[in-house]
Every structure is written in C-alpha cells, then in structure tokens.
Amino acid sequence: MQQGLIEVFGALTFLLGLSVCDIRTMRIPHRVTLFFLLWELVFTGVGGEFSSKSLWLALLVALLWGVLALALGMGGGDFKLLFPLALFLRSPTELLFMLSLGAALGGGFSLVRRYRLSKAVPFAPFLAVSTLVTLFYQG
Numbered sequence: 001m002q003q004g005l006i007e008v009f010g011a012l013t014f015l016l017g018l019s020v021c022d023i024r025t026m027r028i029p030h031r032v033t034l035f036f037l038l039w040e041l042v043f044t045g046v047g048g049e050f051s052s053k054s055l056w057l058a059l060l061v062a063l064l065w066g067v068l069a070l071a072l073g074m075g076g077g078d079f080k081l082l083f084p085l086a087l088f089l090r091s092p093t094e095l096l097f098m099l100s101l102g103a104a105l106g107g108g109f110s111l112v113r114r115y116r117l118s119k120a121v122p123f124a125p126f127l128a129v130s131t132l133v134t135l136f137y138q139g
Contacts, residue, residue: 003088007043008135011088014039015128018081022124028077033084040087055087058095062086065099078123085131094134102130 003011014036022028044055062082070079082099089095106126 003043003090003135007039007088010039011036011084012128012132014084015124015131019122019125019128022077022122026075026120026122028075028081028124030077030080033077033080036081036084037087040084044087044090055090057092058086058090059083061092061095061099065096074123075120078127081124081127085127088131089134089138091138094138097137098127098130098134101133102126105130 014032018028018032018036021032062085066074066079066082070076085098086095089098102123103126106121106123109126110121
C-alpha cells in the first residue's frame with residue numbers, strides 16, 4: 001500500500017534527524033525513535049493495515065535481522081530503528097531489500113574509508129538512504 005504524503009514527509013524528517021544525530025554523536029536518541037514508532041503505528045492503524053500478515057512478518061524480519069546484526073556489531077539504536085522502518089515499508093520484501101541495500105552501502109563506505117572492524121560506523125544514514133531508495137523503487 002502506498003503511504004500518504006504526510007506520513008512519508010514525517011518519516012523522512014525523523015530519518016534525517018536521526019541520521020544527523022548518529023553522525024555527530026554515534027548515538028540514536030531513544031525518544032526520537034519511540035516517537036517515530038508511534039508516528040508509524042498511528043498511520044498504520046489509520047490505514048487499517050495494523051493486523052495484516054505482511055505487517056507482522058515485516059516486524060518479525062526486523063527482529064531477526066536486528067538480532068543477527070547486533071551479534072555482528074550493529075548498535076542498539078540502529079536495531080530499534082528497524083521497527084518503525086518495518087512499519088513504514090509495510091512489506092517484508094521491501095524491508096529485506098532496504099536492509100540489504102543499507103548493509104551494502106555501509107560496507108562499501110567502510111571499505112572506501114578503510115575503517116577497521118573495531119571502529120564504529122554510524123549506520124542510521126545508510127538505513128535512511130536505503131529506505132528512500134526503496135520507497136522510490138516501490139512507487
């Protein structure tokens with residue numbers, strides 16, 4: 001289902017703010033992520049999609065991917081950001097595409113910048129860019 005303009009604008013605003021914060025401080029504020037989650041819960045509920053199987057499957061994919069990513073070194077803020085993104089994209093296929101693209105972008109950035117495994121890389125900007133690409137790819 002296509003998202004409304006207000007929902008997309010709000011989600012992109014949240015993602016921009018979280019990305020800037022992650023770049024500057026290497027942290028994603030819990031409160032902003034919570035507000036983003038509530039934002040998406042409202043729009044998902046209003047759209048009547050809250051109980052759809054694909055929505056719950058998207059949340060499950062976010063949980064499984066997040067647990068795997070936490071084990072491989074992704075931060076907790078990035079993990080929590082996956083839940084509103086799963087609600088925003090509303091499709092497990094699009095969520096997996098977005099996560100794969102974000103991982104590829106982050107990995108490519110790390111290679112180009114010659115980051116070592118011990119050095120942290122802000123991942124929210126890569127999630128934001130890959131979400132934007134997925135959104136335009138979907139539309």
